[in-house]
Amino acid sequence: MTGVVLAGGLARRMGNVDKGLQLLEGRPLVAWVLQRLAPQVGEVLINANRNRDVYVTFGHRVVEDRIGGFAGPLAGLHAGLSEAKYEQVAFVPCDAPFLPEDLVARLAAPLKDERVDLSVAKTGTQPHPVICLARKRLLPHLAAFLDQGGRKVDAWYSTLRVTEVAFDDQPGAFSNVNTLADLRAAEDGAAG
Numbered sequence: 001m002t003g004v005v006l007a008g009g010l011a012r013r014m015g016n017v018d019k020g021l022q023l024l025e026g027r028p029l030v031a032w033v034l035q036r037l038a039p040q041v042g043e044v045l046i047n048a049n050r051n052r053d054v055y056v057t058f059g060h061r062v063v064e065d066r067i068g069g070f071a072g073p074l075a076g077l078h079a080g081l082s083e084a085k086y087e088q089v090a091f092v093p094c095d096a097p098f099l100p101e102d103l104v105a106r107l108a109a110p111l112k113d114e115r116v117d118l119s120v121a122k123t124g125t126q127p128h129p130v131i132c133l134a135r136k137r138l139l140p141h142l143a144a145f146l147d148q149g150g151r152k153v154d155a156w157y158s159t160l161r162v163t164e165v166a167f168d169d170q171p172g173a174f175s176n177v178n179t180l181a182d183l184r185a186a187e188d189g190a191a192g
């Protein structure tokens with residue numbers, strides 16, 4: 001299957017820096033995510049709208065949003081589904097450096113049922129909407145949703161057959177870095 005790292009946002013809560021390139025223990029966040037994701041999939045894409053030349057140096061194809069104006073995570077899902085060569089596509093954000101090493105296998109299990117469109121990771125009562133596995137066949141449906149002005153992940157998911165996959169055994173694996181304070185906390189976690 002294909003894995004897509006979502007690094008196309010504006011990172012407003014972090015001062016509009018390119019979040020995937022922020023350093024954690026001297027390595028860009030995206031490098032941590034790639035280290036976890038790449039062994040789990042047959043193809044990796046990086047969805048980035050800035051610093052393409054830097055993202056290319058990580059050795060994977062970089063795809064930009066096809067929807068203009070930094071339209072959010074759904075634009076990244078749209079780009080990934082458009083470019084993926086496999087029928088199942090896993091998505092992860094560039095700011096979750098400690099993802100589970102069995103993430104994709106566990107997200108793939110519900111998709112053995114052809115009626116399931118998409119699976120999403122969940123810890124406790126908290127779903128992690130951009131950590132998901134989707135079928136490429138959803139692309140026309142997503143394109144229509146975006147064309148109609150839809151931008152909210154949850155609103156799109158509500159139109160699909162979605163299964164939540166519990167990762168209560170690894171809640172820390174889904175810690176994400178949204179602010180500089182989160183980055184400092186992740187440094188402490190990585191060092192520990």
